[in-house]
Amino acid sequence: MGRRPSIDRAELVRLVAEGRTVRELAEHFGVSESGVLQAKRAAGVAKPQLDHSGAIPWKVAREHSQSGPATNLRNLSAIAQGSPPPQVKVNTALRWAQRLVDAGLDVGYDPVEGFAEVPVGADGSHVGRLLNRAREALG
Template sequence: MGRKAHIDREELRRLVAAGRSNAELAEHFGVTESGVLQAKRNAGLAKPMLDHSKAIPWKLNRVHNQTGPATNLRNLSAIAQGGDVPQTKINTALRWAQRLVDGDLDIAYGQDEGFYEVPAAGDSHIRSVLDEALERLSQRRDVPAKGVEGAEGDEG
């Protein structure tokens, strides 16, 4: 078994700040890209992973991963967690969710049928996901907190 490669944290910080890619860093330090990612996490240089399990509590069938509802739910989740989401995707996700809430609808999921709309009852899943995203947006200074009105973008 080979000796564990050493990645100097200060050199790693310097190279990351210089814009080196993970592939370039891996080659430079003689490790895998996975090793670079681990070193970046340990050095506090990696963005924290977002957890979308609250917004998407279902185990999705692979064919449904990239559908409009899944994408919009992930974007709303990322917004709520302070992730960097492009404004057009913010607008699209907000408009989609607000349409459901305004129509007194909720989102449901089935392994075979995928995502589908159902009448909202009690604790609306989509309302709670939307409310968390809007709450985070209201705390940001660079985005109008008004929410959905006048939002531009394509619905998903």
Template sequence: MGRKARIDQEELVRLAGEGWTNARLAEHFGVTESGVLQAKRAAGLSKPMTDHSRALPWKLRREHSQSGPATNLRNLSAAAQGRRVPVDKLNTALRWASRLVDNGLDIAYDPERGFHEVPAAADSHIARVLAEARDAADGSAAQGADS
């Protein structure tokens, strides 16, 4: 087994800044693209991964993972974490969540039934997810106005 290839972080930062693709960087440094991604993370060149566990705290069955509610919750979660979400997808998620909150409803999940609407409790899941997405959107709009 050969010695692990070393990626010079200063050179990685410079080449990545010049727009080199991960494939080109991998070839240049003699490593896999996965190795480049690991080196980029170590050098602080990649964004942290988005974590949707607050918005989707359930273990979803495969057939429910791409449903409308799951997609809307992921889009709201991404917006809450400062990620760019296409305007039409974010608006769809905001309208959906607002309809639920305005009608005193929450979203629940059961592996057999999938997602379903339930009367909202004081600690409404959908109200919290919606508030976090709106807070982040308001914050990014305010930052845009400051620039």
């Protein structure tokens, strides 16, 4: 059995700074892309992962994960976390959320039916709260 390939941390940091992709790094070091991602996290050069669990608190079926509402919720979440997507996606998410808020609607989720616009419940508007956090982050 051969020795496992290793990733030189200093070289990894240098190559990441040059803008090398994960695929390029994996080929360079002779490891899997997963191995590169683990090494980047260990070296402190991985981009922080965004957590969208507050924006999408449901267990979403795969077929609904790329729907308009799911995408807009993730984009609002990214904005609120200080990592906004491209401006066109920001504008789309903000307009979508504002339309719901103005109409007194919120978003709900059913694992079979998918996302739906629903009246705002007694606990307030999920979309409205997320919209406010996104707007605060944008300044």
